[in-house]
Amino acid sequence: MTRADSRAIVYLDNAATTRVDPLVAAAMSACLGDDRAFANAASIHLAGRAAAQRVERAREQLAALLNVRARDLIWTSGATESDNLAITGAARFRANRGRHLITMPTEHKAVTDTFKALEREEFEVSWLKPASDGVLSLADIDAAVRPDTQLVSIMHVNNETGVMQDIAAIGECCRRHDILFHTDAAQSVGKLAIDLSALPVDLLSLTAHKFHGPQGIGALYIADRPGCQVQPILFGGSQERRLRPGTLPVHLIVGAGEAAELAHDSSERDYRHLGMLRDRLWQGIAGLSGLQRNGSEEHAFPGILNVSVAGVEGESLMLAIEPVCVASGSACNSRSGESSYVLRALGRSDSEAQSAIRFSFGRDTSTADVDSGAQRYVSAVNHLRSIAPDAV
């Protein structure tokens, strides 16, 4: 076993996961030994009903964050499962009407891989490419729609670049064509105000660990309107309207509910805080030559900053900036070494994508964290450039 690395980490990878809020942790911990929380929420005895009440209380808390009815939310293990259930479940439900689906190649792998699996089931998928800034044109969606199109899936905030798509406009387009609209909102729920009573979104995926809740719990919103249903992809119980069987993890759900309530209370303050941090970090590194931002600045979520820099190799850059914790241009393939398919879809070269770094901020990120990150990044880039064969 290696000796522990005792350096204090500087955590700037909140798009990967966030620290559990102490209040959330306390609420979860209290569940584990509590007679009125530990039981199986599906049991009809006193202890089970008490646990079920905790589950429903948390569902109400999450519903308040999204301004929806609690019964329209299904608990899942996270956004990946919600994506799978929404996309596969909706496609199969509406397969008798048509088998054409639409998405983007820049979606999270939980979405792209699900669509690829559906292609193997002989669904036909149109992969709409974004512009070089990552934004999808509404005209492209309109042009791609066919009489047999049943589902469009476009993520709200891109997990690598922070590019925000106009889900209100996309939803309206889908409504005009009577097509279901799913959005992976894992990066936006709990950070951006999302009013699902006003947005034309049929299916929405979310996960608690992106807004200071625990890992392992998420939800799928399913709009209560005609034609909007999903078939289950898991079988073996009647929980969650028979759409997601399995014993509910009460402590995780309680944590998700608490996190949702905290996010609801602090959303405006958090939004300003994230924007301030992003701008501060950018100012700290903008003096580097050969630096470019990846993704639209106009349609940008404030909690993510993705940059590429010329003249340095990505893997070395990641090691050189330790103990700052960020994501590389390999992003969700952090251990694979492949350059980011999202950045390559935006037209970045392999070396630009591979040298990209994603900084991402959270409620508990401080200006000291950002200043340290910026300083470490500039120092690392300058050092690697100084030992490169092309150094001046």
Added chain:
Amino acid sequence: MSDLDPYNQVVRQHFVNPAHAGDLPAEYTDTSSAEAGESDFGARVRLMLAQRDGRILAMRFRAWGCPHLIAAAETVCERFTGETVESLARFEPQRLMTMLDVPVEKSGRILLLEDALRLLYRAATGNKVDS
């Protein structure tokens, strides 16, 4: 090195403190250099040496690539400084790969370094015989 840390302590140490990175001091006159690889292919390294009477007085490197490549270049410069120029021809890439726990998918980086050393040997000895 734990299974989760892709770099062992030697790599980390040589990556963080590459004492031989940069250019040869200007005081040396009998110098040679050689380069191998391309940035577009993910790795590029330049090796330089100063010699007198067939002995390597100093070695330096410049590299663009992953931490294993940088650490390997540093290790090589450290290893051969003070040795004979002829010793460059006896470089054993497998020993270096073992010392640095280079994963098999990166073995090409070490072979690239071997190419650079071979070219450096030729440049330093005026040996124009093809390998």
